[in-house]
Amino acid sequence: METVANLTRKEQVIRSAAQLFREKGYAASSMRDLAQKLGIEAASLYSHIKSKEEILQSLCFDMATEFRKSLEEVEKQKLSPSERLRKGIIGHIQVMAKDLTASAVFMNEHRHLSQPFLRDFLLLRINYINRFKSMIEDGIRTGQFKESIDKKLAVMTLFSSLNWMPMWYDPKSDIDPTELGQQLSDMLVNGLKKN
Amino acid sequence: METVANLTRKEQVIRSAAQLFREKGYAASSMRDLAQKLGIEAASLYSHIKSKEEILQSLCFDMATEFRKSLEEVEKQKLSPSERLRKGIIGHIQVMAKDLTASAVFMNEHRHLSQPFLRDFLLLRINYINRFKSMIEDGIRTGQFKESIDKKLAVMTLFSSLNWMPMWYDPKSDIDPTELGQQLSDMLVNGLKKN
DNA sequence: CCTACCGATCGGTAGG
């Protein structure tokens, strides 16, 4: 059980940075903004982190790891394609719900990674997307999903819906993450399902 | 019929800026980058535009106007809620397809507008979204759509799918915009429809 | 559309 008080100073820096990056975007966030949020001088940040980009790297790759782990859990299970897709969607939403701020940064700011990090990140992402695409293809092959659907459109629509969630989802006023995952997958999967 | 050659210099500046903003983001795009793209000095840009932000304002509000016009056309027609929603979706996609670059900027960079432009922009957007939400509510009231759906989730899923389209849609390798609109609305609306 | 330039701010370092 991790509490705010137990965060190392480095973790505090990264969390504050995530909030800042989410609000203003990575490029428009200055190290002086970040220092001010933490009540220290900008130069002092460099006792904890090597560079501004290192923070972005942590945020992006840590989230990528969480998504991958969640998907691997689902792939282990013996399920029908539509059930596997449903569980994959719910897992993805649960990972995002655990840290909506980092999720928003992951989604919107990864393009500011420099090489070779950007390339590595995009490879992880395409791999993740392709594994969802396979579920859809399996569903078409087994007859659970319509053959008429455009696979690329289907998987992109799925990821669009998933990735925008941090932009509007408010855990205080909206339904809880698991219920959200259920409803979203119902909405998408039943839109794919025959009849 | 407008051709590249007929663009005023100001329009050329705005189009080049849109490409730049889409690729690197507004904050990370410098006026020197933009000038280089056009083969002139940075200072010369200011003969055509008042400021960097004025370019962003043009892009965002011009797109907003196009979206509003498209929606008004659909609202004029006497249609069932699901048909109206379908036409609204197709119209939205057609507007985006006319300028995917500006659409991407509209979606991703509007937050860099300063006040009062940002506030005005967000008001236009919430109004637009609410008009789509009404279509969904009408569909529920008339029994075309399931009563069990979360309206906010449904409309946000819809807009997520629409707004991410410029991120992956390639008019050269993918289906054409009208067909895309048909398929996307089928996928979403049939996911909403009873049975 | 250019040259010449401005004040402000940027990410980051040295040294303590």
Add this chain to the structure above:
DNA sequence: CCTACCGATCGGTAGG
């Protein structure tokens, strides 16, 4: 974690 500071770059202006 701070003071002091650096070179680079930013959006933009003056004047032609």
